[in-house]
Amino acid sequence: MSDELMTIRQMCDAFGVTPRTLRFYEARELIFPQRRGQHRLYDRRDRARLTLILRGKRFGFSLEQIRQLLELYEPGSRNETQIAATITIARERLADMERQYAELREAIADLAEQINDAETRLSDATHSKRSG
Amino acid sequence: MSDELMTIRQMCDAFGVTPRTLRFYEARELIFPQRRGQHRLYDRRDRARLTLILRGKRFGFSLEQIRQLLELYEPGSRNETQIAATITIARERLADMERQYAELREAIADLAEQINDAETRLSDATHSKRSG
DNA sequence: CCGAAAGTTGACGTTCACGTAATCGAAACG
DNA sequence: CGTTTCGATTACGTGAACGTCAACTTTCGG
Numbered sequence: 001m002s003d004e005l006m007t008i009r010q011m012c013d014a015f016g017v018t019p020r021t022l023r024f025y026e027a028r029e030l031i032f033p034q035r036r037g038q039h040r041l042y043d044r045r046d047r048a049r050l051t052l053i054l055r056g057k058r059f060g061f062s063l064e065q066i067r068q069l070l071e072l073y074e075p076g077s078r079n080e081t082q083i084a085a086t087i088t089i090a091r092e093r094l095a096d097m098e099r100q101y102a103e104l105r106e107a108i109a110d111l112a113e114q115i116n117d118a119e120t121r122l123s124d125a126t127h128s129k130r131s132g
Numbered sequence: 133m134s135d136e137l138m139t140i141r142q143m144c145d146a147f148g149v150t151p152r153t154l155r156f157y158e159a160r161e162l163i164f165p166q167r168r169g170q171h172r173l174y175d176r177r178d179r180a181r182l183t184l185i186l187r188g189k190r191f192g193f194s195l196e197q198i199r200q201l202l203e204l205y206e207p208g209s210r211n212e213t214q215i216a217a218t219i220t221i222a223r224e225r226l227a228d229m230e231r232q233y234a235e236l237r238e239a240i241a242d243l244a245e246q247i248n249d250a251e252t253r254l255s256d257a258t259h260s261k262r263s264g
Numbered sequence: 265c266c267g268a269a270a271g272t273t274g275a276c277g278t279t280c281a282c283g284t285a286a287t288c289g290a291a292a293c294g
Numbered sequence: 295c296g297t298t299t300c301g302a303t304t305a306c307g308t309g310a311a312c313g314t315c316a317a318c319t320t321t322c323g324g
């Protein structure tokens with residue numbers, strides 16, 4: 001079984017994206033599949049990165065922000081200055097996410113309350129109809 | 133003081149948006165400022181809606197999704213079918229937000245860990261430099 | 265009363281994140 | 295051995311959410 005390398009189609013089926021999307025992410029330097037001849041082949045590392053990309057997107061990060069964060073996940077040989085810069089950026093993103101987390105909690109409570117109110121209104125309307 | 137009505141510029145300063153943005157939201161039927169002659173005037177209701185709009189945006193909702201949610205906040209005279217439909221949509225958004233909330237918690241922990249690892253690598257690199 | 269400031273309506277431009285052909289080469293299949 | 299099929303490349307198109315510019319009113323301070 002091809003546990004190691006996957007074709008673009010296998011990737012698309014596995015992650016629910018289109019070939020266009022994978023090539024686009026590659027053009028933006030978010031993933032770096034190898035080539036067999038002209039064809040792309042995606043390994044575990046590419047899959048891990050894609051998972052992170054899609055997660056980042058769900059939180060509203062831009063592809064460029066995600067690209068910067070992905071550097072953090074690469075134990076790659078980069079110099080101290082670059083690592084420090086990446087950490088700085090990551091801390092900012094983390095702060096963003098923590099703010100979003102807190103605000104989301106409020107928003108959820110708020111929306112739940114509004115739904116409750118609306119359900120009450122709906123219920124009242126139904127009853128008044130019955131008694132009218 | 134103009135506690136009740138605000139001009140477009142006052143709104144922009146208060147909310148950190150541009151006039152274009154406010155007119156755009158109006159065109160998309162997210163806010164409905166009154167007119168004094170040709171000029172727009174925004175009241176408390178408009179401000180409340182704009183607050184919700186900007187919050188929704190921070191969570192990655194589209195303006196159309198936000199518009200639908202805003203209906204929930206209007207005790208307006210709409211029929212039961214419409215209220216029920218709005219509630220259904222709102223429940224879906226609420227579910228989205230709850231999923232996002234849970235996933236965000238994981239992502240925060242994950243990112244914090246990566247930052248820690250990177251800090252360790254950075255620290256190690258600094259020490260090895262000092263002892264090399 | 266008048267000229268700058270503020271606001272209005274188009275209309276076209278822009279960025280992001282892809283979608284959608286069109287065309288091509290390689291590869292698998294009957 | 296021809297022909298689908300899969301993938302690659304190039305390039306133009308698209309929708310969302312505005313930015314920007316032009317051409318006009320409208321309004322307000324001096």
